[in-house]
Amino acid sequence: MTVRGPDALLAPLRAVLEGAPADEVELWAHRRVAAVTRYTRNAVHQNARSDETHVTARAVVGRAVGVATTNATDGAGLRALVADAAALARLQPPNEEWPGVAGPATYAAAHAFDEATASLDAAQQARAIARITARAEARGMRAAGTHHLELREDAVVTSRGAEAYAPLTLAYVRALVQSETGAGYADDLGARAGALDPDGVASRAIAKAELDRDRRQLEPGDHEAVFEELAVAEILRVLSLHGVGGQAVREGRSFMTGRIGERVTGRLFTLHDDALDARQLAIPFDVEGTPKRRVALLEDGIARGPVHDRTSAKAMGASSSGHAADRDRYPVGGLAANLVMRGGDASDEDLVRAVRRGVLITRFHYTNVPDPKSATMTGTSRDGTFLIEDGRIVAALANVRFTMSALDLFAGIELLGRQRLVRDWWSTNGMGEIVCLAPPMKVARATITGSSPL
Amino acid sequence: MPDAPLVSLVDIARSRGASYADARAVEREQESVNVKDGNVESIDRSADRGVGVRVIHKGAWGFAATDRTDEASLRGALDDAFARAAAAASVAARDVRLAPVAAQRGEYRTRVERDPFAVPMSERIDLLRAAAEALRGENARTWRAGASAYRTRKRLVTSEGTDVSQEIVDTAAGLSVLAVKAGAKPVLRADMRRARQAGWEFVESYDLLAVARRYREDAEGTLDAPYGEARPTDVVLDQSFLALLVHESCGHPTEADRVLEHEVAFAGTTFMWPRDRGSLRYGSEHVSITADATLDGGLGTFGWDDDGVPAMRTPLIARGTFVGYLTSRETAAALGIPVAIGSARAEGWQHFPIVRMVNVSLDPGDATFEELVSGIDDGLLLESPGSYSLDEKRQNFHFTAQVARRVRRGRVEERVRGVGFQSLTPDFWGRCDRVADDWELHGFLSCAKGEPLQLMRVGHGAAHARFRALPLEIQA
Numbered sequence: 001m002t003v004r005g006p007d008a009l010l011a012p013l014r015a016v017l018e019g020a021p022a023d024e025v026e027l028w029a030h031r032r033v034a035a036v037t038r039y040t041r042n043a044v045h046q047n048a049r050s051d052e053t054h055v056t057a058r059a060v061v062g063r064a065v066g067v068a069t070t071n072a073t074d075g076a077g078l079r080a081l082v083a084d085a086a087a088l089a090r091l092q093p094p095n096e097e098w099p100g101v102a103g104p105a106t107y108a109a110a111h112a113f114d115e116a117t118a119s120l121d122a123a124q125q126a127r128a129i130a131r132i133t134a135r136a137e138a139r140g141m142r143a144a145g146t147h148h149l150e151l152r153e154d155a156v157v158t159s160r161g162a163e164a165y166a167p168l169t170l171a172y173v174r175a176l177v178q179s180e181t182g183a184g185y186a187d188d189l190g191a192r193a194g195a196l197d198p199d200g201v202a203s204r205a206i207a208k209a210e211l212d213r214d215r216r217q218l219e220p221g222d223h224e225a226v227f228e229e230l231a232v233a234e235i236l237r238v239l240s241l242h243g244v245g246g247q248a249v250r251e252g253r254s255f256m257t258g259r260i261g262e263r264v265t266g267r268l269f270t271l272h273d274d275a276l277d278a279r280q281l282a283i284p285f286d287v288e289g290t291p292k293r294r295v296a297l298l299e300d301g302i303a304r305g306p307v308h309d310r311t312s313a314k315a316m317g318a319s320s321s322g323h324a325a326d327r328d329r330y331p332v333g334g335l336a337a338n339l340v341m342r343g344g345d346a347s348d349e350d351l352v353r354a355v356r357r358g359v360l361i362t363r364f365h366y367t368n369v370p371d372p373k374s375a376t377m378t379g380t381s382r383d384g385t386f387l388i389e390d391g392r393i394v395a396a397l398a399n400v401r402f403t404m405s406a407l408d409l410f411a412g413i414e415l416l417g418r419q420r421l422v423r424d425w426w427s428t429n430g431m432g433e434i435v436c437l438a439p440p441m442k443v444a445r446a447t448i449t450g451s452s453p454l
Numbered sequence: 455m456p457d458a459p460l461v462s463l464v465d466i467a468r469s470r471g472a473s474y475a476d477a478r479a480v481e482r483e484q485e486s487v488n489v490k491d492g493n494v495e496s497i498d499r500s501a502d503r504g505v506g507v508r509v510i511h512k513g514a515w516g517f518a519a520t521d522r523t524d525e526a527s528l529r530g531a532l533d534d535a536f537a538r539a540a541a542a543a544s545v546a547a548r549d550v551r552l553a554p555v556a557a558q559r560g561e562y563r564t565r566v567e568r569d570p571f572a573v574p575m576s577e578r579i580d581l582l583r584a585a586a587e588a589l590r591g592e593n594a595r596t597w598r599a600g601a602s603a604y605r606t607r608k609r610l611v612t613s614e615g616t617d618v619s620q621e622i623v624d625t626a627a628g629l630s631v632l633a634v635k636a637g638a639k640p641v642l643r644a645d646m647r648r649a650r651q652a653g654w655e656f657v658e659s660y661d662l663l664a665v666a667r668r669y670r671e672d673a674e675g676t677l678d679a680p681y682g683e684a685r686p687t688d689v690v691l692d693q694s695f696l697a698l699l700v701h702e703s704c705g706h707p708t709e710a711d712r713v714l715e716h717e718v719a720f721a722g723t724t725f726m727w728p729r730d731r732g733s734l735r736y737g738s739e740h741v742s743i744t745a746d747a748t749l750d751g752g753l754g755t756f757g758w759d760d761d762g763v764p765a766m767r768t769p770l771i772a773r774g775t776f777v778g779y780l781t782s783r784e785t786a787a788a789l790g791i792p793v794a795i796g797s798a799r800a801e802g803w804q805h806f807p808i809v810r811m812v813n814v815s816l817d818p819g820d821a822t823f824e825e826l827v828s829g830i831d832d833g834l835l836l837e838s839p840g841s842y843s844l845d846e847k848r849q850n851f852h853f854t855a856q857v858a859r860r861v862r863r864g865r866v867e868e869r870v871r872g873v874g875f876q877s878l879t880p881d882f883w884g885r886c887d888r889v890a891d892d893w894e895l896h897g898f899l900s901c902a903k904g905e906p907l908q909l910m911r912v913g914h915g916a917a918h919a920r921f922r923a924l925p926l927e928i929q930a
Contacts, residue, residue: 034906035538036905036906037538037541037542038716038719038905039545040714040715040716040718040719041715042545042546043542043545043546043547043548044514044541044542044543044545044546044548045515045542045548045716046515046517046716046806046808046905047514047515047516047517047538047539047541047542048517048518048519048538048805048806048906049517049518049519049534049538050506050518050519050520050804050805050906051519051520051521052502052504052519052521052804053521054500054502056500064494065496066497067496067497067498067499068498068499068500069498069499069500069501069502070500070501070502071501071502071503071504071521072501072503084499085499088497088498088499088575089497091497091575091576091579092494092497092579093493093494095493095494095495096493097493121537121541122534122537122538122540122541122542123537123540123541123544125541126541126542126544126545127544129545130544130545133545133546142715144715144718144719145719146719146720146905148905174719175719176718176719178715178718185719251595251596251632251634252595252634252640253632253634253640327496327498328500332495365722365844365845365846366722366843366844366845366846367843368841368842368843368852369841370840370841370852370854370874370929371639371929372640373639373640374639376929378841378843378852379843380843380844380845380846380850382722382845382846399845399846399850401843401845401850401852401876403852428720429720429721429902429905429907430905430906430907431902431907449876449927450850450852450876451850452845452847452849452850453849453850453878
């Protein structure tokens with residue numbers, strides 16, 4: 001994966017601003033090179049690489065905004081793109097909510113980029129997978145998963161003088177190990193492929209798969225619970241999408257609406273969005289060219305306020321916190337995509353030891369939100385659901401359905417472990433782009449509403 | 455782009471030792487208009503093009519794609535595809551085999567009466583503004599109407615002699631209204647699944663304003679409605695609700711790649727295994743579900759899939775019994791199924807084709823809607839899904855309804871709110887005791903699957919159907 005760099009991405013954008021047929025112009029270039037090796041039953045079954053660059057132009061004519069996107073990124077293609085966006089703007093009445101494009105700013109340096117990761121090849125990805133499959137085979141098990149490397153380069157220029165470029169690398173490996181009786185799952189995520197630990201991933205997944213035998217069904221009701229990091233990330237996603245965006249608060253869809261400054265959940269719950277945290281995977285500016293800021297969302301259970309893009313900020317009398325998201329994937333109004341939940345120092349054993357009788361959940365599958373206002377999520381667990389009695393795991397459980405308000409769940413936090421960089425199920429699979437530094441937690445009460453068959 | 459040198463690329467791949475190769479050039483265009491709260495919120499246009507090259511080398515797949523179409527870039531993509539195949543083969547030999555298909559030649563084009571890209575923008579905006587205004591009730595907080603047009607041109611060349619070109623046009627319209635009132639939970643009434651492989655004539659074929667007025671009444675009427683009751687209840691589900699249930703609980707678990715555990719770490723597997731074909735009781739005798747890529751107007755309709763297999767019609771569930779899978783050439787061969795049914799689809803040029811739904815539909819019955827309702831003494835009519843969540847085998851699911859209305863002694867009456875249900879797939883479909891004849895086609899624009907993620911447009915038809923004693927949950 002060859003890095004194109006700031007000059008290659010910014011120069012054509014700058015050039016097309018000259019003489020652009022619009023009052024304001026914003027150009028966002030997004031390059032994504034993805035090398036994805038998928039494996040199942042201890043063999044690679046899909047192995048794909050793609051390299052694509054798209055440029056999105058927003059052209060403003062008299063406060064009307066036209067948007068156009070292309071992957072024809074040469075000079076002629078970009079000139080046509082801006083002309084197209086301007087032509088679309090001229091078809092529209094003025095948009096009174098238009099906040100204007102961003103002006104010049106100072107940006108933090110890109111911290112989530114590793115040159116060595118960008119230059120890794122398919123053979124090295126295969127070797128990492130082979131270490132996992134060898135361990136699974138040695139236990140008579142079969143492994144499946146993904147080794148994913150990605151290089152992103154983002155650049156933004158505006159006619160008001162904003163100009164930003166940053167690269168990012170993403171390295172990810174996961175393993176779902178199946179035995180004849182059950183399954184276990186583990187993954188590892190970061191900016192550096194060299195820091196991934198495929199052996200550790202395999203060991204953790206195998207250990208879970210070995211425990212997953214002779215499943216029982218858990219009766220519905222309220223149970224003490226340990227949520228591992230991946231399960232916590234799934235709950236944080238609900239807050240991100242339905243609670244802490246400026247537009248959700250403005251429209252009255254959020255639990256925060258009218259409650260900023262009030263206690264909305266337990267004192268042990270603190271959540272920030274912080275793209276600048278060195279452990280996070282983030283570009284330090286958003287698609288509008290605004291520098292990303294650290295935002296306190298909830299502190300000690302008290303709602304502090306949402307994140308904003310330029311549109312929600314203008315509407316709510318605030319300033320953008322740098323949280324404009326790809327409009328192809330997320331609605332306007334601010335997306336908190338680099339969540340940092342305060343952790344603790346409890347070990348995995350401490351968390352389990354704290355449970356008299358309850359459930360351990362490794363991760364969730366295909367969650368959804370039946371009641372956005374109360375941040376209520378439902379979803380089934382998978383790949384490691386266990387019954388805990390008197391401080392130790394005593395049995396495997398069939399997957400359970402969990403349905404509960406995130407705020408009620410976090411109100412019951414009793415112990416927190418150490419944070420780990422994880423993504424929810426949707427974001428892991430590209431349906432979202434939320435990255436969490438999330439701790440495992442022990443909670444007093446999790447509502448289980450059903451069970452899958454044995 | 456369809457003029458990219460695909461034939462020579464495939465020839466080079468064969469000369470370098472690929473046992474199979476194909477090259478696919480794709481150009482995509484999209485145009486969307488959205489009106490929010492009476493104002494034009496956005497007019498977006500996007501276009502991209504590129505080439506994907508797939509080889510089987512040393513018994514393994516390798517795939518690479520590029521948005522650069524000069525010869526050096528295309529050769530570079532081919533090099534990448536070979537490198538990735540060799541790397542795949544180094545982990546374990548799988549020896550990919552493909553079910554046979556005769557070489558295909560030809561063209562497929564959507565029959566379009568009115569090109570949606572050529573409809574004057576002012577006409578689109580005027581219609582959407584009127585629809586949005588019709589959505590606006592006393593408590594409306596936001597109200598939106600939108601329309602989108604999609605055009606895909608693609609050409610597939612394979613090393614087995616296939617060379618096919620297609621031009622597919624899809625058109626969609628959507629409405630949503632959020633009603634907010636002090637003391638009540640917000641109500642969202644939305645439907646983004648009015649989509650068809652057709653031109654603008656699809657939007658003109660139904661009364662968008664009448665639908666908008668109904669949504670306004672649903673949103674306003676549900677705000678103050680009492681909550682339903684959590685008990686086993688006879689229900690009638692509408693077409694849009696059942697279209698999604700068919701998608702989630704039948705379409706996905708009959709995808710053959712889930713059987714082969716290609717998707718086990720992400721999308722999951724299935725509860726419908728090869729040993730169950732012809733015997734597994736999926737639902738009652740009233741339930742038949744068919745995959746049909748030849749259906750006029752379906753978002754899953756085409757001339758050939760991305761393996762070059764011609765479109766066909768295949769039963770998946772026959773009178774309640776599981777009988778068939780959705781297959782690609784690779785998955786059909788792996789399962790010992792002699793003929794692939796043509797379900798290999800890739801979202802774009804940058805994606806590896808995987809097993810996807812085409813148009814998967816609940817077959818119509820012979821009852822009228824009135825006959826279904828008249829058979830209910832104390833039940834509910836449920837319209838349009840709200841939240842939905844499924845387990846990795848597509849067996850345990852949870853759905854909520856956007857709109858629920860009481861049915862008393864055969865008459866549809868007032869609204870209730872908060873209605874949802876959790877069920878197991880065979881149990882749910884086993885409760886179906888009648889399907890109506892009012893079949894209609896729906897289109898989903900973004901079915902998610904694969905890594906990197908691919909969003910696929912798929913079609914689903916359904917008629918009203920009745921289910922007995924379905925245990926309900928209430929989200930108060």
